[in-house]
Amino acid sequence: DAGVIQSPRHEVTEMGQEVTLRCKPISGHNSLFWYRQTMMRGLELLIYFNNNVPIDDSGMPEDRFSAKMPNASFSTLKIQPSEPRDSAVYFCASTRTTSGDTQYFGPGTRLTVL
Amino acid sequence: RKEVEQDPGPFNVPEGATVAFNCTYSNSASQSFFWYRQDCRKEPKLLMSVYSSGNEDGRFTAQLNRASQYISLLIRDSKLSDSATYLCVVSRSSTLGRLYFGRGTQLTVWP
Numbered sequence: 001d002a003g004v005i006q007s008p009r010h011e012v013t014e015m016g017q018e019v020t021l022r023c024k025p026i027s028g029h030n031s032l033f034w035y036r037q038t039m040m041r042g043l044e045l046l047i048y049f050n051n052n053v054p055i056d057d058s059g060m061p062e063d064r065f066s067a068k069m070p071n072a073s074f075s076t077l078k079i080q081p082s083e084p085r086d087s088a089v090y091f092c093a094s095t096r097t098t099s100g101d102t103q104y105f106g107p108g109t110r111l112t113v114l
Numbered sequence: 115r116k117e118v119e120q121d122p123g124p125f126n127v128p129e130g131a132t133v134a135f136n137c138t139y140s141n142s143a144s145q146s147f148f149w150y151r152q153d154c155r156k157e158p159k160l161l162m163s164v165y166s167s168g169n170e171d172g173r174f175t176a177q178l179n180r181a182s183q184y185i186s187l188l189i190r191d192s193k194l195s196d197s198a199t200y201l202c203v204v205s206r207s208s209t210l211g212r213l214y215f216g217r218g219t220q221l222t223v224w225p
Contacts, residue, residue, distance in 0.1 A: 031211040042217040043158070043201070050210045091157055097211040102148075105157035 002026070004106035006092050012112045018080040021109045024073055025094030033103065034067055034077050035091040043091075049075065050097060082113045115140050120202050120216035127192055127223055135187045135219045137202030144214075147178055149187050150201040152218065158201055161187075192223045 005024040013019055025032045033048040047057040049069045057067070064083070069075040079086055089110050095103040120137040127133050139147075147164035162169065164176040164185055175188040185202055202216040 033212070043215045045212070048210075048212055055210055056212070095211040101211060102160045103211065103213050105159070108157055 004092055004094055004104050006090075006106035006109050008109060009107060010110045010112075012114065013082055014114050015083055016081045017113075018078065019082045019086075019111060019113075021077040021079075021090050021092075021111070023075045023077070023092030023106060025075070025092070026104055027073070029094035029096050029104075030072070031095050031097045032069060032075050033093040033095075034075070035093065035105075036088045037091060037108075038088045046077070079111075082111075084113045087111055087113050116216075117141060117214040118202050118204055118216035120219050122217055122219060124220040124222060127221070129192055129194060129223055129225055131192045131223075132188065132190050133192060133221065134189075135200055135202070135221075137185050137216050137219075139183050139185070139202075139204045139214070141204070141206065141214075142183065143206050143208070144183075144204040145207045146205045147176075147185055148203040148205075148213070149174075149176060149185075150203050150215070152199045152201060154198075158215075161200070189221075192221075194223050194225060197221055197223050 007022045031050045034046040037043045046059045047067045052069045067077045089108045091108045093103045093105040095101045118139050149161040150158040151161040152158040164178045168177045173190045177186045199218040199220045201218045204214050
């Protein structure tokens with residue numbers, strides 16, 4: 001069974017450019033999470049969806065960040081315009097929302113904004 | 115106050131040593147408890163769940179004290195391959211699978 005799939009695995013872009021990160025959750029999972037991880041701030045939850053509906057986006061840093069989940073098998077996180085301080089590893093994770101179910105992480109996208 | 119607090123370490127121990135990690139959580143509504151492991155430049159992965167009665171998985175023992183809102187992880191007979199960051203994690207039944215992560219404790223086991 002395939003795990004959480006993220007693309008691209010690495011992204012290098014210049015300040016001001018639009019960046020789109022993609023995630024395919026595990027089939028049958030109904031909650032999806034976007035995280036950002038940096039050395040300074042650790043693992044931060046940006047937004048999460050349940051049954052394709054955004055539940056909590058309070059972790060999204062600012063209006064430059066947006067996320068969508070058009071169907072149960074696909075989600076995007078977009079940064080427009082990107083800034084150097086957005087450089088981080090972005091993880092997507094999914095789970096079934098029964099109490100105690102494991103959250104499975106994708107391999108992450110390592111974003112560098114120059 | 116952060117939802118989950120951990121000693122960041124680093125812990126540097128020789129092979130064969132016993133090492134213990136602790137964490138505290140702030141929300142008494144927390145229902146489920148976990149330890150995740152994250153290797154360098156990899157994603158976090160579930161190491162083990164933590165049950166009220168305490169539980170063991172090989173060399174790893176997890177304990178939960180609900181009254182003190184305290185979770186621990188004990189690693190016996192440390193191996194080089196145990197070197198990683200260990201994340202203390204809690205969840206609440208009301209938040210649709212959302213997990214609250216500590217900052218992690220870094221462990222290095224040396225030969």
